Amino acid sequence: MTFTLAIIGRPNVGKSTLFNRLVGKKLALVDDRPGVTRDRREGEARLADLRFTIIDTAGLEEGASATLEGRMRAQTEAAIESADAILxxxxxxxxVTPDDKYFADLVRRAGKKVVLAANKSEGKKGEAGLVESYELGLGDPVPLSAEHGEGLGELxxxxxxxxxxxxxPPDEDEEATTDVEISADEDGSEADPTKPLRIAVVGRPNAGKSTLINRLLxxxxxxTGPEAGITRDSIGVxxxxxxxxxxxxxxxGLRKRARVVDKLEKLAGADALRAxxxxxxxxxxxxxxxxxxKQDLTIADLAAREGRAVVIALGxxxxxxxxxxxxxKLREEAERLLPQIxxxxxxxxxxxxGYGLEGLMRAVLEAHEVWNRRISTARLNRWLESAIDETPPPAVSGRRIKIRYMTQAKARPPYFILFGNQLExxxxxxxxxxxxxxxxxxxxPGTPIRISVRSGENPFDRGKK
Structure with missing residues (x-):
């Protein structure tokens, strides 16, 4: 069996650090300043033989429901509601601070199983706080150091x-079934409709990315909110x-690199590029x-250089x-400004x-199909022959470049290889x-196309230095 565990607490107590350690990847952004995490993020955690879903949440803060802090707290309360247990x-x-006592009451009223963790307990500085944590009435605290990985056995x-x-632990039959499912889920070079289609929504700050995804879900x-730059972590849903x-x-939201001076914004931008x-x-x-x-064109060029299919949404x-x-008019501008896609x-x-969501998702599926498309070598070379007859390649130093044939090496994105002489x-x-x-x-349409060349060896070049 498995379960869902939500990590709850004040800002800057180390929730995201523990989340990253349990999932085994640096998925959540971590910084010394409080309030880095805003959305709730889910991940698949491992602790010894336990496999469970873990939810990283925003730091609990008091504030009116209309404020950013209030909306962050609403996200955390939603995580508490969906979890089987609370850390x-x-x-x-x-x-123990007054805020800890206030939020401990909130957690207690949720009626979920609660595990109390005292993070940053390494060394003598954490001993007093570990003793104080008994005041919360949430049971025996687990001394932890998420940064150094101490106390995970007690957790x-x-x-x-x-x-x-x-x-x-699952019985032997369940383990055997799991092994079969994993072995059948190997990645391939072609489209696999059984696998989740991974879609990254990118753009400048305050373009409405989170609002669009919420409408789809x-x-x-x-x-979401009127403030620019609310989203920091790249959240997968x-x-x-x-x-x-x-x-x-x-x-x-991705801004021009020259304008980004804040370390946290740099981390958020790097996380977006990784997505x-x-x-x-x-x-x-x-x-x-x-x-x-200009920044929109830069982002589109980045996606093309990474070899991803691109769909432009006009929000x-x-x-x-x-x-x-x-x-x-905007479609004409896209053709003129983005020739690479x-x-x-x-x-x-x-x-x-919610206007246009059906058309957007239809365009995404079509772009994904094009991105995975393969073309037979026979069709390619029939087209290549007619293209060369119509427009022959230019001569170099009095010698004509000779293109013999073309083949598609792979898809995702379409990648072709030209064979001939002097193709460089x-x-x-x-x-x-x-x-x-x-x-x-x-x-x-709309997908990056890669072409590389391979020239045959010139026998007269042998022996030359």
Whole structure:
């Protein structure tokens, strides 16, 4: 059996550090300042033979429901509601504070199993706070050091005691079934409809990324608000769309690198770029009022260089006047400004009203299909022959470049190899001619196309220094 554990506590007590240690990856952003985590993040944790879902939450703070702190607390309360047990964490070096007592009452009223953890207990500085934690009335505290990995054995024992049924090891039949499922889930080079489609939603700050994802999910899963830069961690959320499993990644808004001086914003930006690298389709969300800013073009170029299929979403479309004329103009601009992903879908959407979501997801699925497309060598070379007859490659030093044949080495994105003589001398303009021809002839819109060359050895070059 398995269970869900939510880590709860004041800001800066080490919740995200423990989360990263239990999942075995640096998924959550960690910094010395309080209040780094804002959304709730889920991960698959391992502790000895236990396998469970762990939820990292924002630090509990008092505040009106309309404020950012109030909305963060609402996200934490949602995590408490969905969890089987709560790991209530305090800072042993600070000791028990009035906020700890207030939030301990909130946790106690939730009616869930609670494990009390006193983090930062290493050394003599944490001894007094460990003793004070008995005042909370949540049972014996578990002394921890999330930074150094101390006390995990005691945490293991506490989880066994709090959740005796959920922590029982699976029987042999269940283990055998799990092994079969894992071996059948090996990755391949082609599209696999049984695997969740990974989609990263990226864009400038305050473009409406979290609002759009919440509308797709049909719930307020991600923290939103009028403030720019609310999202920091890249949060992955699983959902099903028309019988297709997907995983959406909400990312922090990306600003120009020269404007980013805050360390935390740099970490959030790096986390967003990592989400792009691990995605299959990137949805670039633009503000319809000010689309195709330089930073938008930079983000689109980044996704293309990473080899990801790109879909452009025009957000806040409900506030656009004369939408028909505006859409035609923006699609023309996309063709002109983004030649590296020519034919990229441009879809108007509104996270506030839900307008255009059907068209957006249809475009995502089509872009993913193109990204995985393979073309037979016979079809490729029939096209190549006619393309060369129409526009032969230029001569170099009086000798004509000879292209013999082409083949597709792989998909995801489509990657082609040219074979011939002196292909290293092919100018960039001719490579663009071939790329645009492939895109048009084989219906490869909006996806990056890679072409590499391999030349045969010149026998007369042997022995030359």
């Amino acid at each position: 209530f964490m305090i800072d042993a070096r600070v000791g 293991y024992d506490a989880l066994l005691e709090a959740l005796p049924e959920a922590t029982q 049909g719930e307020d899963r991600l923290l 699983e959902f099903r769309w028309r019988d297709r499993e997907m995983k959406l990644f909400d990312t922090a 792009v690298r691990f995605s299959e389709v990137v949805v670039l969300l633009l503000d319809s009022a000010i689309p195709f800013e 806040k479309w409900d506030a656009v006047d004369d939408p028909g004329t505006r859409l035609a 020519r034919g990229c879908p441009v879809v108007p959407v509104s996270g506030a009203t 001398e092919l100018p960039a303009s001719y490579m663009r001619f071939l790329t645009n021809g492939l895109r048009k002839a084989f219906a490869l």
